[in-house]
Amino acid sequence: MNKTNMNIVILIYSMHSGGAERVTANLTNEWAKRGWQVTVITLAPKSMDFYELHSDISRIALDLAAESPSILKAFFSNLHRMIAIRRELRRLSPDIVLAMMVDSSILAILAGMRLGIPIIGAEHTYPPMDPTKLIWDRIRRWTYPHAARVVMLTSEGLSWLNDKIPNVHGAVIPNPVLYPLAVFEPKLIVESLVTADRKLLLAVGRMVESKQFDRLIEVFSMHVDLHQDWDLVILGxxxxxxxxxxxxxxxxxxxxxxxxxxxxxMGDWYQRADLYVMSSRYEGFPNTLTEAMAHGCAAVSYDCDTGPRDIIRHGVDGLLVSPVGDVPALAEALHQLMQDDEVRQRMRQRAIEVRERYSLKAILTLWDKLFNEAVSNLITKKT
Known part of the structure; x- marks a missing residue:
């Protein structure tokens, strides 16, 4: 079956400023441009939205994102969420449901039981490095085999999935890279922080422990005298x-x-950057890394699980650093490229090849294939 005008529902916790939310916005906007009927459902309120969605996308906020102070309260809160999601699925009667991240995937699978709708779950981290609470992990092991597909970002993620959850139907679809990037508020003028005569070392990400920005700042402090014409900007x-x-x-x-x-x-910042750095302890498939490289940034990253080693070609368009978290090792790799304009420029020219390697067109083709297989399999089962 090749369904050209699909009715699709995407379930995600929020449309705040995270990587999974960015991917959701990119994909749904493209599907809406095709003329698909697209609905984005969040547990969080619309007031948390950061990314802009296509005007034809239907946006539903369930406002059921409150934290639960106890296990019992959490049980009833999630039961309420599942019932609300099921009600929307009955009303919308989509051809397919795509749920982003673990909690949403589990809730979608449970809410869609016996509705005759293919449910696609999607993980956006590497689970061994970002473990869920024990009860969610157990529920994941029970529910995931009931999904039409569970999408992982890398082959390492798929290996973990197949090893830990018997009878699951897994697939690998990396995140697409967009070039050029859309522009929206808030806009930060590059020149207001970094003047034209300065070189810019750029990092981007949510300021949480796993990004190890504290180590990055420590590393940069080791270079302030040696590379006096460089500044570090961390956006997020x-x-x-x-x-x-x-x-x-x-x-x-x-x-x-x-x-x-x-x-x-963000495009203005990537375009202006002389070098991009990623100091994460772990990743899923880092959007900021592919975006920076698509704008012509050479990159230095810890060789963490997972993503950077799939994206950076060591010595060609960037450097991978081991062991993860080693401050002197990261400092040495940055020094190599900060001091050598010629090598950095050569890597910049090769970095833009990521635009083709992870193009939106190529990634959408993978999603199309997966959706059509899931819908076809459901029809086959019904007949």
């Missing part, structure tokens, strides 16, 4: 931001390290 927000600001202050780096918050004009 999160619970660690204040601690990182305090670290910058304590190291006396306020004029060299900037943490201005979120930016809706």
């Amino acid at each position: 927000d999160g619970p660690e931001r204040q601690a990182l600001k305090s670290q910058v202050q304590a190291l006396g780096l306020k004029t060299r390290v900037h943490l201005p918050g979120q930016a809706g004009n």
Whole structure:
């Protein structure tokens, strides 16, 4: 079967400023442009939305994202969520449901039981490095075999899935890279922080412990005298931001390290950057890395699980650093490229090849194939 005008529902916790949310916006906008009937359902309210959606996309916020103070309260809260999701699926009667991340995937699978709708779950991290709570892990092992497909970002993720959850129907679809990027608020003017005569080392991400921005700041502090024409900018927000600001202050780096918050004009920053750095302890499939490289940034990243080693071709368009978390190793890799304009320029020219390797067209083709197989399999079962 090749269904050209699909009715699809996407379930995700929120449309806030995370990587999975960015991918959701990119994919749904493209499907809406095709003329598909697209509905995005979130547990969180619309007030949390960060990414812009196509005007033809139907947006439903269930406003059921409150934290639960106890196990019993959590049980009834999730039961309420499942019932609300099931009600919307009955009303919308989609051809297929795509749920982003673990909790949403589990809720969608449970809500869709016996409705005759293929449910696609999608993981956006590498599970061994980002473990869920024990009860969610057990429910995942029970529910995932009931999904039409569970999508992982890398072959390593698929191996984990097949090993840990018998009878699951897995697939690998990496995130697409968009070039050029859409522009939206808030806009941060690059020149307001980094003047034309300065070189820019750029990092982007949610300010949480796993991104290890504290180690990145420590690494940069080792280079301030050696590379006096370089500044570090870390774009993003999160619970660690204040601690990182305090670290910058304590190291006396306020004029060299900037943490201005979120930016809706990321393309301007990638275009201006002289080098991109990723210091994460783990990733799923890092959108910011592919975006930076698509804009012509050479990249330095820890060789963490998973994603960077699939994206960076070591010595060709960037450098992979081991062991993960090693401060001197990251410092040495950055020094190599910060001091050598010629090598950095050569890597920049090869980095843009990521536009084709992970093009939106190529990734959408994988999703089309998966959706059509899931719908066809359901029809076969019914007949």
